[in-house]
Amino acid sequence: MNQAAAPKVSFVSLGCPKALVDSERIITRLRAEGYELARKHDGADLVIVNTCGFLDSAKKESLGAIGEAMAANGKVIVTGCMGAEPEQIEAAYPNLLSITGPQQYESVLDAVHRALPPLHNPHLDLVPAQGIKLTPRHYAYLKISEGCNNRCSFCIIPKLRGDLVSRPAGEVLREAEKLVKAGVKELLVVSQDTSAYGVDLKYAESPWQDRSVRARFYDLAKELGELGAWVRLQYVYPYPHVDEVIELMTQGKVLPYLDIPFQHASPDVLKQMKRPAAQDKTLARIKRWREQCPELTLRSTFIVGFPGETDSDFAYLLDWLEQAEIDRVGAFKYEAVRGATSNALQGQVSDEVKTERWNALMARQQKISARRLKRKVGTRQQVIIDEVGPTVSKGRSKADAPQIDGSVYLTSRRPLRVGEIVTAKIERADAYDLHGTVAGF
Ligand code: SF4
Numbered sequence: 001m002n003q004a005a006a007p008k009v010s011f012v013s014l015g016c017p018k019a020l021v022d023s024e025r026i027i028t029r030l031r032a033e034g035y036e037l038a039r040k041h042d043g044a045d046l047v048i049v050n051t052c053g054f055l056d057s058a059k060k061e062s063l064g065a066i067g068e069a070m071a072a073n074g075k076v077i078v079t080g081c082m083g084a085e086p087e088q089i090e091a092a093y094p095n096l097l098s099i100t101g102p103q104q105y106e107s108v109l110d111a112v113h114r115a116l117p118p119l120h121n122p123h124l125d126l127v128p129a130q131g132i133k134l135t136p137r138h139y140a141y142l143k144i145s146e147g148c149n150n151r152c153s154f155c156i157i158p159k160l161r162g163d164l165v166s167r168p169a170g171e172v173l174r175e176a177e178k179l180v181k182a183g184v185k186e187l188l189v190v191s192q193d194t195s196a197y198g199v200d201l202k203y204a205e206s207p208w209q210d211r212s213v214r215a216r217f218y219d220l221a222k223e224l225g226e227l228g229a230w231v232r233l234q235y236v237y238p239y240p241h242v243d244e245v246i247e248l249m250t251q252g253k254v255l256p257y258l259d260i261p262f263q264h265a266s267p268d269v270l271k272q273m274k275r276p277a278a279q280d281k282t283l284a285r286i287k288r289w290r291e292q293c294p295e296l297t298l299r300s301t302f303i304v305g306f307p308g309e310t311d312s313d314f315a316y317l318l319d320w321l322e323q324a325e326i327d328r329v330g331a332f333k334y335e336a337v338r339g340a341t342s343n344a345l346q347g348q349v350s351d352e353v354k355t356e357r358w359n360a361l362m363a364r365q366q367k368i369s370a371r372r373l374k375r376k377v378g379t380r381q382q383v384i385i386d387e388v389g390p391t392v393s394k395g396r397s398k399a400d401a402p403q404i405d406g407s408v409y410l411t412s413r414r415p416l417r418v419g420e421i422v423t424a425k426i427e428r429a430d431a432y433d434l435h436g437t438v439a440g441f
Pocket residue numbers: 148149150151152155156157158192193276
C-alpha cells in the first residue's frame with residue numbers, strides 16, 4: 001500500500017434493506033477514520049463482504065461474492081447474517097481475514113484496523129453529519145430496531161439476530177431529522193417487525209425537542225410525519241394497533257402505503273408457519289383500512305409450496321389475493337433453510353408443484369396489479385424523481401417503494417432533478433408501471 005494515499009476498501013453489500021443499513025454504518029465509520037471506498041476489488045487494499053444468510057440461495061450468492069473478492073483481491077473480511085454460522089464459509093475459504101455476524105460493527109472495524117491501519121491523524125469531519133448512505137441521497141432507510149420476538153418456522157433471523165431490541169424514539173427521530181436536513185426526501189422505516197417497535201422497551205418515553213415521545217409504533221410514525229419528508233412503513237404486521245396509523249395516512253402525515261409480509265392466507269398454512277397475527281381477520285381489517293384511506297397501497301410477500309400446503313390451501317390463497325386486492329406482490333418458492341424448524345414438517349411439496357403454484361400466483365397477481373394501476377389513469381399523482389433521462393425520467397409515486405415496486409415514467413417540458421417531487425398527470429398504465437406527463441412542479 002502507498003503510505004501517502006488513503007487506504008482503500010472495496011465493499012459488497014448483499015441482502016435486505018436492514019443489511020444495507022449495517023453496511024452504511026460500517027462505511028460511515030471507515031470514512032470517518034480516513035478510509036476511501038474503492039470502485040473495484042483489484043484497486044482496493046482489502047474487501048469487506050456483508051453477507052445474507054436468509055435462504056440457501058442467498059447463502060450461495062454470498063459465497064459467490066466472497067469467492068470473487070478472494071480471486072480479485074485476496075484480503076477479505078466477511079460480516080453479516082451468514083457470518084453468524086461461520087463453518088460453511090471457513091470450509092470454502094480458509095484464508096479470510098475475519099468472519100463476524102450481523103451488527104458486529106466494532107469487530108469489523110477491528111479486523112480492518114489490523115489488516116490495514118488507518119492513516120495517522122484522520123479528520124473526523126470527512127463524514128458529512130448525516131453519515132454515508134449507499135442509497136441515493138434523496139431517500140434513506142431508517143432502522144428502528146434489530147432482531148425479532150417472533151418464531152416463524154421457516155425463518156432463522158431470530159437465531160441470527162436475537163430478540164427484538166428497539167432504538168429509543170428520540171434517537172431514531174434525531175437520525176431522521178439529520179437525514180432530512182441533509183436533503184433526504186423519503187424515509188423508509190425498516191426493521192424485522194416494524195409494528196412491534198418498542199415492546200422490549202415497554203414503550204418507554206425518551207426526550208425529543210421540547211417533549212417526550214413514547215417508543216410506540218403510532219407515536220414514532222406521527223413524529224416522523226412532522227419532519228416534512230415522505231415516510232414509508234415497511235415490514236408491518238397487521239396487529240390491531242396498526243389501525244391507528246391508517247389515520248395518519250388519511251391525514252397525509254405518512255404515506256398511504258403498507259408493506260405487510262403476509263406469506264400466506266390459509267389458516268392451516270399460517271399456523272404451520274407460526275406467523276404473527278395469523279389469527280386476526282385480515283380481510284375485514286384490510287376492507288376497513290381501505291374505507292378509511294382509499295389511497296392505501298398494500299404490498300406483500302408470499303411463500304408458495306410451504307410444507308403441508310395442499311391444493312385447497314393454495315386455491316384459498318388465490319381467492320384471498322383476489323378479495324384483498326393486494327397491489328404489489330413478491331412471491332417465493334419455499335426453500336428449506338438450515339436451522340429452520342419448518343424443515344422437519346411433514347408434506348414437503350415437490351419442486352414441480354412449487355413452480356406451478358408460483359406461476360399461477362404471479363399470473364393472478366399480475367391481473368390484480370394491472371387492474372389496481374388502471375384506476376390511476378387520468379388522476380394526478382405526486383412523483384419523486386429517481387433518474388433523469390434525456391426525454392423520459394423515472395420516478396415513483398407514493399404507492400411505489402424503491403427497488404421493489406413499479407415506476408412512473410414521465411415526460412416534462414423542463415428538465416427535472418433527482419429527488420425533486422413533482423405532480424404528474426397519469427396517462428397510461430401497464431401491469432407494473434405508470435406513464436404520464438409532469439403537470440406541476
Ligand atoms: S417476523 Fe418471522 S419471518 Fe420476520 S424476522 Fe421475525 S421470525 Fe423471521
